[in-house]
Amino acid sequence: MSIVTAEQRQAHEVNLSDLEKSLRHVRTLHSAIMSVVIGGMSVMAMVPLASVLWMLLSRGSERLSLALFTELPPAAGMPGGGISNAFLGTLVVVAIAALISVPFGILAAVFLAEFGQDSRTAAGVRFCAKVLTGLPSILAGVFAYAVVVLTTGTFSAPAGGVALALLMIPTVLLTAEEAIRMVPARMREAALGLGATRTQMVLRVTLPTALPGILTGVMLAVARAAGETAPLLFTALFSDYQLTRNLMEPTPSLAVLIYDFSGSPFPTQIEIAWAASLVLVFLVLVLNVGSQVITRRYLHK
């Protein structure tokens, strides 16, 4: 019993001085140091991004003009010129890639998230998609070269589209599955409780509710694809000429143009490469902001 009373006495003799804030306390000091460290680290992480953006803006904006979007790339040593064909080519190739990968990815995601969650098929598909996420992009190019270029006998925009689609599908699929899973179960229940079939539930409730998340995945995939160079080297190749209605011929793109021209000894071509880089980054940014605006509008309708 005497032990208990001793403890009780001790409990009443509280040292109130440790209520005051002071760096002399080890824990307070530790916390302060860690706060400074993580703050510094997050600023450091932004340095590369900020410096890249700064270089792009300062070097790329020199050549930014309307002519950049209307004229063809200059021949070696010639002044002037633009990136109109590469700009258009990137849009076309990425659009083809999106047309292939978005329906595939989303429909497969619906299966994975709604219908076959625990089936072996789903497990296999999910595994393959995850492996494909890490596929070196040049292999996607080699694959499309073998499947499309060799069979059609020509480098072309569709060949480039297939190569990029291969890289986009896993991103679209996995993010769409995640977005569909995030739709609260009670919303599905509500739809079924109102007498919806599973198809009606998916089309009218699950997909619209998951749309912002799905669009985010699509945008990520598009942004990645737009900047890919290696897969296009084997597939779309490049061209100095304007695009024609015939897509089955070598097609220029911003990424390959940057790759080609940045190694050039001629200053005008290097300037063009900088300008093309800025345009490419800006294109991705516009797509991103655009998709968010659309999503927000949709949600408020």
Place this chain on the structure above:
Amino acid sequence: MSQTTPTNGSANGGNGAVIDVDLQSIYYGNFRAVRDTRLAIQKGTITAFIGPSGCGKSTVLRSINRMNDLVRGFRFEGHVRYRGKDVYDRAIDPVAVRRHIGMVFQQPNPFAMSIFRNVAFGLRLNGYRGNVEERVEKALRGAALWDEVKDKLRQSGLALSGGQQQRLCIARAIATEPEVLLMDEPCSALDPVATRKVEETMLELKKHYTIAIVTHNMQQAARVADKTAFLYVDTSQGGRTGYLVEYGDTKQIFENPKEKPTQDYIAGAFS
């Protein structure tokens, strides 16, 4: 309104019962969740299911319109007759059953779309060709929500307060004018003021719909229900199997319960 709520007694199987539950067992996998529950839900009444947590009252309610079909391992032995037709018959489409027997859930669950589209949802599912605006207004009035939202029908249903969301869900459920409305603890996520409003709405809805409600709030059952079913958990056989102890007029169940478990439960709740 009259064409959706026919008063023809013979269509109800003669005794006025819209729903006739004749349940032997409900299993989830190997677990027997509910046994031996038989009761008839009368037209134009509110029937309350009360009992301790885990007694299977929600399970019974959700088995009436086959919502439990979606739960893995669910197995139903027995019959649930809606106007004499067994909804567990192989020839019956559960989707169609749910269009006749609507449901309001425990958590308010409006869709992430406008108030108007939430209420119109069921109508559009069925390809309703009439005046959707009219039906939406009627449903919102029926759920006592019209005056609060008539100026903001285009706003998201998720922007409403919890109580308003639940009345929106009621409006959504009655927009297609089902004959029966199942409510699974519709007020458990609401504050007392919102609860009172939903209860008033239910008493109003009783004129046109048959309502079955699960509640853990005994006072709520006493306030709104015409009939009350008391379910209890039977632990005698080792498991936790719920069963129907007593079913009768609410007044009788609360003031003069016949069975010992009911007496104990009511006494515990009110003493």
